[in-house]
Amino acid sequence: LGVWSATINGILRKPFGAPRVGGTVPKNGIYIKGGVGVAHVRSYIKDGREQNPTVPLWTGGAGLDFGLGQRASFFVEGRFQQLLTSRTNNPRPGATSAGTNERTNLVPIVIGFRL
Numbered sequence: 002l003g004v005w006s007a008t009i010n011g012i013l014r015k016p017f018g019a020p021r022v023g024g025t026v027p028k029n030g031i032y033i034k035g036g037v038g039v040a041h042v043r044s045y046i047k048d049g050r051e052q053n054p055t056v057p058l059w060t061g062g063a064g065l066d067f068g069l070g071q072r073a074s075f076f077v078e079g080r081f082q083q084l085l086t087s088r089t090n091n092p093r094p095g096a097t098s099a100g101t102n103e104r105t106n107l108v109p110i111v112i113g114f115r116l
Contacts, residue, residue: 004107006082008038008060028068032078035061040084042105058084066115074115082107 011034018029041055064078084105 003043004040004084005043006038006040006058008036008058010034010036010060014066028074030066031063032066033061033063034078034080035059040082042084042086054086056084056086058082064111069114072116076111076113076115078111080107080109080111082109 012032013034014030014032016028016030037057037059039055040058041053043053060080060082062078062080064076066074066076068074084107086103086105
């Protein structure tokens with residue numbers, strides 16, 4: 002299973018700590034983010050067949066960033082992503098209705114640098 006995604010996110014950041022060198026905005030911050038996008042899921046097996054769907058997703062998360070010099074920062078964040086992986090038109094045995102959505106939930110932890 003492999004997942005590639007592209008999202009558009011909004012970020013709300015609350016600075017804390019000492020200001021950046023030569024600036025007035027603190028270099029450290031805590032933030033929340035949320036957005037929407039698409040994901041391409043590779044090697045998804047369903048009913049014995051390989052599927053490679055591109056599906057919509059929504060995401061939300063929170064993180065911390067720590068300033069490094071004037072512009073760069075190190076960050077750590079956790080996200081929740083929910084992918085709408087399929088729409089089933091044939092009800093499963095015992096299901097009460099057709100057309101139910103199946104979702105895949107992911108919780109990636111991301112560590113990185115921003116420039």
